[in-house]
Amino acid sequence: MRLLEESSMRKWVPAFALAASVALSACVQTRQYADVQFTVPQGNYKLLVLRPDVTVGSLTTGGMVEPRADWTEQARANIVAALRAQQASRGGNVTIIEHRNELPGVPAQELADVERLNFAVDQAIVQHKYLGDYLPTKRGRGLDWTLGQDAVRLGQKTGYDYALFLHAEDQVASTGRVALGIIGLAGCFVGFCAPNIGGAEQLDYASLVDLKTGEVVWFNVVSAASQVPGIKFGELRTPQGAAQMVERLLGRMRPGAEVRRAQGAR
């Protein structure tokens, strides 16, 4: 009797572990930071979106990411449409440019400089706000980075209130990868349980720059990943998936700490 109990226990353990791992295997995380004085843009504001950087690839059986041109195009179009719809609902006036030479009155080289500067600043934000290298000098100061006069000049020349930089990369598990996950799942019944080899993955981030002050006023990162290939959480290739991403990334902007405190006091 005892022997039987033990053996049935042993059978159940991997099943529990499997259930737990599947439940945990698709998770979406977002974490945003804002300038302490940041108020969410509302009403009649002018927003410039610079070259949304979108790549969609296929995760091969062996775990490499193969970029796909058609999916990338599709995803970019979906994201742009979702972004327009979202900003229009807030009253914003949005211009989305695809190439550096599309902004009247601003030479491509000048725009490139702003973009490169923003890229470097974004990297610093990720390093010091997300990856653990916290700076004691910036503790409790919200998001405290600026693009300086270059961004102010861009605002003066073009009349935009804000610039938004957006990056989205998405990998879709290929059929082969899903099949490999299924073999790993089947292995659970013989004691080699490996369904969690990694599947679809998405990383998106956005930064909002106030073109009147040059400051980066808001930053958000969305990362979503499923450990088990075949489990989905919204693909950028589909309009729904793109809309969901735009909502996750930009939908719930929170005002800065001081603004919230003032609102709370009132």
Next chain:
Amino acid sequence: MCTRCLEMSRRSLLVGGGVAAAALHTGAAQARIRPSDMSPLIGPGFRPTDADEQGLWKEMERVEEEISGSNLLITDPNITGYLRNLIGDVGGPAAKDFRIYLARIPEFNAMMFPTGFAVVFSGLLLRMRNEAQLAGVIAHESGHFLRRHMIRSWRDQRRKTDIFAIGSMLAGVGGAAGGVYLGDYVRLAELGTILSLFKYSREMEAEADAMGAKLIAEAGYAPVEMANIWQQLIGEERASAAYRGKRRDRGYSLFATHPAPESRMADLRADAAEVTIPGKAYDNHRARYLATIGPIRQMLLDDQVKLNDPGASQYLIETLALDGWNGLLRFYEGEVWRLRYRTAKGDDTRAAQSYAAAVLYPDAPADAWRWHGIFLLKQGRAAEAKAAFSKYLMMAPNAPDAAWVRQTIG
């Protein structure tokens, strides 16, 4: 945890050693890829049609936009036009499709991107002794594009990682079902996969060399110049290591992406012999080359000596001086030793001698006179120093230190 692990891993290591030895053997004995077997795999105006290659091209759009707008680029129209003409001559069927950018980076390198744009580092222009050598490097890069190396390597990687992933999963599941632990063999297979990827990369480089030799010979350049480049690079690496008290890394490694310079040189000599048609006139167009890069040569030398790699810099200067010493080369020879300045090793004397030699040539730059003057002052030869400084002020009246020099000479 398990007592057989030790035995297993020893056995695996032995097998692993065998595999590595076999790989090394085939690597060493790998037959030279013959230029006659190298024909372009694409025609003019190539556009990808497969999804994986289209994806690769799409990714490169922004890369090229970024590179073409980079502030590291040298945009002098004479030199960029010259490079465009060169790739037009040795670019085979894709000659009209290539783009070529010159980046101000003082290193020996050039690269081709999957969509057919090449980046040449300025350090290459400093090292090449004639147009044939530069054409050889550009032809090698064209060879990568013409033989579709980027997509072929990508597919090779994809295939091998797929096989490895499926194999290790099956080994895990099958092993668990059969009650055997195969993890050590999986590790071994991983090493094998990695080694095989590097080997494939070296094969692609060898193909590009063979294709390049064929292309420059067809364009009328002396094909043996490609082998000479490697001979010179070996000399430079050796000199650089010697001055640092080290031994040169000869580049023979299972983990190398490129074949070792020695094997490339040997293969290229054989390639040159194969593609040379007896009786045909080949040229290296040295005069045209020197005339074109003349205006930026000082900048190239300046960037090189500031790397503070005296062994390599001195070797390069001496190599360039095989075509004749001049004021510019002597001045930068002085700079090499002045920047290191270990008086115990006589760097000060060497620098002083080089500056003194430089000013004997009519093309000595103003700074040669300035440093010549400073070293004369140090030696207590004030009257001669004064003459040198006067010459400096005459050549560079608006130099940032002109006021100071005027005050010094009174």
